[in-house]
Amino acid sequence: MSKPxxxxxxxxxxxxxxxxxxxxxxxxxxxxxxxxxxxxxxxGAVTLPGVGKIYCRERPARMVRNPQTGDQMPKDADKVVKMTIAKALKDSVNG
Incomplete structure (x- = not known):
């Protein structure tokens, strides 16, 4: 794999x-x-033709585990940025 x-x-x-x-x-x-x-x-969302769609998704509040202690703790709801890759780009990489 080459450098980005x-x-x-x-x-x-x-x-x-x-x-x-x-x-x-x-x-x-x-x-x-x-x-x-x-x-x-x-x-909102942005579609880059031939590349993909970039959008924001909300994650609900949930319980998470501290891996060091094993304790359960609540985590507030938050937002994450996601990207869906366009089929044309997937095909050019795999084909």
């Missing part, structure tokens, strides 16, 4: 793909990240 692509590498690849400079590619990436963060933190 860093933000610098992603910006460079995006600039090359767009045929523009790294500064505008970085600004575009930051804008997309801000939009996704704003939408998902507000309870």
């Amino acid at each position: 692509m860093t933000k610098t590498q992603l910006v460079a690849a995006l600039a090359e793909e767009m045929g523009s400079d790294k500064k505008s590619a970085g600004a575009a990436l930051d804008a997309i990240t801000a939009l996704i963060t704003k939408e998902v933190s507000g309870g």
Whole structure:
């Protein structure tokens, strides 16, 4: 398994793909990240065509176990960010 692509590498690849400079590619990436963060933190979902869907899911309050002591304790309800991967991406990886 190779190392994950860093933000610098992603910006460079995006600039090359767009045929523009790294500064505008970085600004575009930051804008997309801000939009996704704003939408998902507000309870919405964002679909990136060919990549997947990013959404927020609420988890109910539950009992959890402390692995060190074995004691049961309550955990409050919270929200988690989830991502469903698009079929096209799954197929390109497996095919």
